[in-house]
Amino acid sequence: MDIELQQKLAQIVRTHRAAALGTIRNGAPIVTMVAYAVADDFSAFYVLTSHLSQHAQDMQKDQHVSLLIAETDDGREDVHGLARISIRGKAETLPFGAPGYTVARNLYLARFPKSEPNFELGDFDLWCITPRGARYIAGFARAFNLTPDAIQEAAAANPSGTLQT
């Protein structure tokens, strides 16, 4: 994967705020929308969710999750050319006081400042999703399977999330 494609991947991940989260419920997949924050090096994605939400209950029972982050449909003639990344990961709660909790909380609040009250409530959990791999579709006939290391290389290729055009 060349550096332009790495930069494009990092731009998508850094500039979007909503992802599609896949969990397992009663043996079937379920996809819900989540707001996410991401570690600067893409080693972890963070989601804040109520205990009561269905996807939190799913993740309590089964740590296997997937996150899709896709380029926004810009009305182009062929929607199949939109770039997107499907991440496979493992979800774990990050309790208050655990290593990495404060960094994650600050990353999340930098993106979603209105969520601050939810951190004070006892019924919200901060979840950490650690990528185990990903499939990146950068456009037509440009699909790549990525290891966690390759995901982090893409992060390093574009620390600001901007693209030169």
Added chain:
Amino acid sequence: MDIELQQKLAQIVRTHRAAALGTIRNGAPIVTMVAYAVADDFSAFYVLTSHLSQHAQDMQKDQHVSLLIAETDDGREDVHGLARISIRGKAETLPFGAPGYTVARNLYLARFPKSEPNFELGDFDLWCITPRGARYIAGFARAFNLTPDAIQEAAAANPSGTLQT
């Protein structure tokens, strides 16, 4: 659910072109982006995909799928308020000549005219996803579990997909 919320649901489903598809792979969820068409009454969603695609291989092994269709992030202060619908469904291929094939093909091509050559190739399948239920989150504290009948009622509440503002 009042008629304004039904109309909003139908507007989201009719005006978007890309959904997040959840399938099961080796016991774990995986979320990919798909282009979709939808029956006028929301009784079925249609996806055209190569045999070789990973999600086609997943659906061949396990019919359980989920489709998320979400309002586009418009940069509002709190992304959690975006409306979205998570559909649980059953995926089956719709072979050439089967009942409903021509209607489905025409619906798909009306949205994605550039896909016509793919219908001529032997290595693409038209998949029909039949909703078994859905969860509709219309905004803060406005979440609804919908039966297939309730989904179709929303379709009938807004046949054109437009909203009066």
